[in-house]
Amino acid sequence: MMTTASSDPLPTIIIGAGMAGLACANYLHRAGRPVLLLEAADAVGGRVRTDVTPEGFHLDRGFQVLLTRYPEVERLIDYGALDLKAFNSGAVIRLPDGKETTLQNPLQRPMAAFSALTSRIGTLPDKLRILSLVKHVHGYTTGQLISRNSTNRQTTLDFLRHYGWSEQIIDNFFRPFFGGVFLDRSLSTAANFFEFVFQQFVIGEAVVPALGMQQIPEQLAARLPAGTVRLNSPVATVEGLTVRLASGEAIEAAAVVVAVDGEAAARLLPKATDEALVSTPAPLRWRRTTCTYFAAPASASRPDKLLRLNASPTGLAHNVAFPSDVAPAYAPAGQRLVSVSTHGEHGLSEAGLTAELRRELAAWFGPEAAGWPHLRTYELPFALPEYPAGQPARQSLRLGAHLYRCGDYAAYPSLNAALAAGREVAEMILIEN
Numbered sequence: 001m002m003t004t005a006s007s008d009p010l011p012t013i014i015i016g017a018g019m020a021g022l023a024c025a026n027y028l029h030r031a032g033r034p035v036l037l038l039e040a041a042d043a044v045g046g047r048v049r050t051d052v053t054p055e056g057f058h059l060d061r062g063f064q065v066l067l068t069r070y071p072e073v074e075r076l077i078d079y080g081a082l083d084l085k086a087f088n089s090g091a092v093i094r095l096p097d098g099k100e101t102t103l104q105n106p107l108q109r110p111m112a113a114f115s116a117l118t119s120r121i122g123t124l125p126d127k128l129r130i131l132s133l134v135k136h137v138h139g140y141t142t143g144q145l146i147s148r149n150s151t152n153r154q155t156t157l158d159f160l161r162h163y164g165w166s167e168q169i170i171d172n173f174f175r176p177f178f179g180g181v182f183l184d185r186s187l188s189t190a191a192n193f194f195e196f197v198f199q200q201f202v203i204g205e206a207v208v209p210a211l212g213m214q215q216i217p218e219q220l221a222a223r224l225p226a227g228t229v230r231l232n233s234p235v236a237t238v239e240g241l242t243v244r245l246a247s248g249e250a251i252e253a254a255a256v257v258v259a260v261d262g263e264a265a266a267r268l269l270p271k272a273t274d275e276a277l278v279s280t281p282a283p284l285r286w287r288r289t290t291c292t293y294f295a296a297p298a299s300a301s302r303p304d305k306l307l308r309l310n311a312s313p314t315g316l317a318h319n320v321a322f323p324s325d326v327a328p329a330y331a332p333a334g335q336r337l338v339s340v341s342t343h344g345e346h347g348l349s350e351a352g353l354t355a356e357l358r359r360e361l362a363a364w365f366g367p368e369a370a371g372w373p374h375l376r377t378y379e380l381p382f383a384l385p386e387y388p389a390g391q392p393a394r395q396s397l398r399l400g401a402h403l404y405r406c407g408d409y410a411a412y413p414s415l416n417a418a419l420a421a422g423r424e425v426a427e428m429i430l431i432e433n
C-alpha cells in the first residue's frame with residue numbers, strides 16, 4: 001500500500017525517535033520543513049527511557065545522567081522545564097580492601113578533594129597532575145577536545161600513563177570513575193573522548209530530570225506538531241525515497257534520515273546506501289551494562305547524592321546510586337530507590353545476579369541490604385557503541401542523494417554526539433534539499 005499523494009510537500013522522513021532523530025526533527029521543524037518521524041518502539045527516547053512501576057518508582061533503563069555543559073544540550077534543551085536535580089560532584093570509592101574514601105569535587109577542587117586522608121587513592125604528584133589537566137581542558141572548546149588525537153590512536157590508558165599518573169590512582173580512581181562512564185574498565189576507549197568527558201565533569205554538573213531521563217526526549221517530541229511522530233512503526237526497508245514499514249505501508253519522502261542505532265542501521269543501510277560515500281562502516285561492537293534496581297526503606301539521614309564506585313576489579317556492583325536521594329519523585333513516599341550497575345558479561349541468570357549483588361550490597365551498606373526487595377533488572381547489551389582509539393569523532397552523515405544518517409554510533413558514545421549529529425544532518429538538508 002502506498003500512502004496517497006496530496007498537494008502538501010513531501011516530508012523528510014526520519015527513522016528512529018532517539019535523541020539524534022528528535023534533534024534532527026526539531027531543527028527541521030523550526031526551519032518550517034515538514035517532518036515525519038517513524039519509531040519502532042512504543043515511546044520516543046531510544047536508549048533514554050524511563051519506566052514507572054505500579055508502586056511509583058521511576059526506573060531509567062540503565063543508570064544514566066545528563067552533563068549540564070554538553071554544548072548540544074545547552075543549545076536545544078529547556079533545562080527549567082525539566083526541573084533538573086544534581087548529583088553531588090564526586091564519589092565514594094570503595095577500595096579493594098573494603099575501606100571507603102569520599103572524594104568531594106575531585107575534578108573541580110582536586111587539591112582539597114584528594115587530601116592526606118585519601119592518599120591511598122594517589123600520590124601528591126598524581127593530584128598535581130589532575131590540577132594540570134583541569135587547567136589544560138579549560139583552554140579548549142569541547143569540539144577541539146573531541147576532535148583531538150583521533151588520528152594518533154591513543155587509548156585512555158595510554159594517555160593516563162603517558163601523563164605520568166601512578167598505577168595506584170589509575171586503578172583506584174580513573175578505572176572506577178571513567179570506566180563507569182565508558183562501561184569499559186580496561187580504559188581502551190579513545191583518549192580524546194576521555195578529555196571531552198573530563199572537561200564536562202570539570203565545568204558542569206551531572207543531573208537527572210525530576211521525573212526521569214525520558215523527560216528529555218519527551219520535551220523534544222512535544223515541540224513537534226501533532227501527528228509528526230508515529231510510534232510502533234518499525235521501518236523494514238529504505239529504497240530510494242520510498243520508506244516501507246514492516247506493516248507493508250510505503251511512504252514517499254523528500255529526504256530520508258536513518259536515525260536508528262548502529263545495530264539497526266547495519267540492517268537498514270546496505271540496501272539504501274551509496275557505498276562510495278560511506279568510508280567507515282558502522283561499528284557493531286558494543287559496551288554492555290546491566291542495571292539492577294532495589295527498593296530500600298527511606299533513610300532518616302541526609303540524602304546521599306554521591307555516586308559509589310567500586311575500585312575492586314572483581315566486584316559485580318561497579319557503581320551504586322540512590323537516584324531518589326537526588327530526585328525524590330524517583331521513589332514513592334517512604335521508599336528509596338537503589339540503582340546498581342554491572343558492566344560487561346557477568347554470565348549469571350537474573351536471580352543469580354540479584355543474589356550476588358545482595359551479598360555485595362550487604363558488605364557495603366550492612367546486613368539489612370540483603371533484604372532489599374528487587375524491583376527490576378535491565379540487561380543492556382547494546383548500551384554504548386565502542387569508541388576505540390583512532391576512530392574519527394565524526395563519520396560521514398551524508399550517504400547519498402537525499403539520504404542521511406545520524407546517531408551516536410556515527411560519532412562518539414554520548415547524548416551530545418547524538419544531538420550534534422541530528423543537528424548537522426538537519427543543516428545539510430536545509431542546504432541541499
Ligand SMILES: Cc1cc2nc3c(=O)[nH]c(=O)nc-3n(C[C@H](O)[C@H](O)[C@H](O)COP(=O)(O)OP(=O)(O)OC[C@H]3O[C@@H](n4cnc5c(N)ncnc54)[C@H](O)[C@@H]3O)c2cc1C
Binds near residue numbers: 039382
Ligand atoms: C545505560 C546507558 C547509560 C548511558 N549513559 C550516558 C550518560 O551518562 N551520558 C551520555 O551522554 N550518554 C549516555 N548514554 C548514551 C546515550 O544514551 C546515547 O548515546 C544516545 O541516547 C543515543 O541516541 P541515538 O539517537 O543515537 O540512538 P538510540 O537512542 O538508540 O535511538 C535509535 C532509535 O531508533 C529506533 N529504531 C531502531 N530500528 C528502527 C526501525 N527499523 N524503525 C524505526 N525505528 C527504529 C529505536 O527504537 C530508537 O528509538 C548511555 C546509554 C545507556 C544505554
